[in-house]
Every structure is written in C-alpha cells, then in structure tokens.
Amino acid sequence: MLRCWPVREADLVVSFFTRDYGLLKGIAKSALKSRKRFGGALEPMTIARAWFAERPRQELVRLDQLEILSSPLSRPVDLVRASVLSFYTELVDEALPERDPQETVFRLLASVLEQTHALRDGHVQPWMPLTYFELWMTRLLGLLPSLTRCTACHRALEANGAFFQSYADGLFCPEHRSAGAQPLSADSWQLAQRMLRAPVASFAEEPFPRRRALDLRRFTLQSLERHLEKKLRSAEALAQLGG
DSSP: OOOOEETTEEEEEEEETTTTTTEEEETTTTTOOOOTTTTTTSTTTTTEEEEEEEETOSSSEEEEEEEEEEOGGSOOOOHHHHHHHHHHHHHHHHSSOOOHHHOOHOOOOOOOHHHHOOETEEEEHHHHHHHHHHHHHHHTOOOOOOOOOOTOOOBOOTTTEEETTTTTTEOOOTTTTTTOOOEOOHHHHHHHHHHHHGGGGGGGGGOOOTTTTTTHHHHHHHHHHHTTTTTOOHHHHHTTTOO
C-alpha cells in the first residue's frame, strides 16, 4: 500500500503497487467503516494480498478486500523509521507510471522493507536499506551512469577522487569537477559499487550509523529529484533528522 485519500463519506481512493500490474489506483468502498475487509492493511508500506476488479471505462479499479502479509505496525514505529517508510512511499508513487509492471522494483521494495523492519542490537537501523533503495532506484530509472569512470572524460575514477554536482548526473574526476562539486568519500564510492553487485541482506551485519553514506544518499537524491522535477517532502523530513 502507498497512499489513501478520503472521498465521499466513508470511501477511500487508494494508491497501491502490485507485482503483476504495477502502480494502480482504486476505490475502496466504505473503507472507513469496514475493518473486516481492510483493517490496518491500508497503512503505507503494508504488504498485502489484494482482491480488486477492473471497472469498464473507469480509471480506478474496485478494491474489494486486503489481507495483510507484512505490516510496518508489527513493531513500534519511531520517527526515523516512519520517515524512511514515507520516503519509499513517495518515491514509488511519484517515479513510476501507472499500470506498468515493474517486478524488479517490487522485489527491491520488498527486500528493503524487510531490512528496514529488522532489529539490530535491539534497535531498528534503517539507514542501510534506505541507502540501498535510493541507489538502486536511481539505477532502475536509468539515472545512474558509470560509478567507475568520469562522466566528462571517461577516465577511471579512484577512491577519494570522485565528485558529484547538483546540475549533472554521474561522477566527475578532480580535473572535470565544477567549483561547487561535492566529494564522494572513498567508503561511499566503494560501498555503492558493492551494493550494485549484492543483495541488501548481505549488508545487514555491517555497522551503519546515520552519517555513513550520507554523501551517497545526497548524490542519488539529487539525480532522483532532477528526474522528477520536484523536491520530495519525505527527503526534507529525513534531512531534518540528519539523514
């Protein structure tokens, strides 16, 4: 589930992302009254089995019932995790076209959600799956040029020798960086290449404090927002939390 909007007295318009049909919008009749058919399954980032039907000459499908498979409410939700879940929701809802199957994105989202909910040392630490999700969404949307070669001259980049800038995709060498370019740390540069080759679960045991890969998240977010031609409100909330 992604988002809901109330219409009429008890109905909801629901935006939801499916494995087989992509991003859909539907009408959930009497959703505000019927706990049996929908319950807590309409919460953002809930994974559910959905029963819905196409309606002739209607853009909205008819959403009949939801069965929760995994819910973010299964554990206490703190402000950081709530903000990360909001970012997943907003990016998927804004970046993907409707009715276009995106199974790779669906599998990516399911895998990062599992890690976002996981407890490490008694705490939820969502910065690693957030970084992984941003990086892979940038790649799947076709916005991520080579991380190993300069976008301008195509020479091989080295650790501590990669820079990014707000108005252009890709990384740049020291010679071709602009005056306002920001460095991508050696750890973030190497981490990005590893994340593009391995599943998110393989990074679960690595220490991942809030500040780690902050520059990598800024780099990917700039590419995403340029593509969307808008600022993501959830990203602003994460920035206020230091992420």
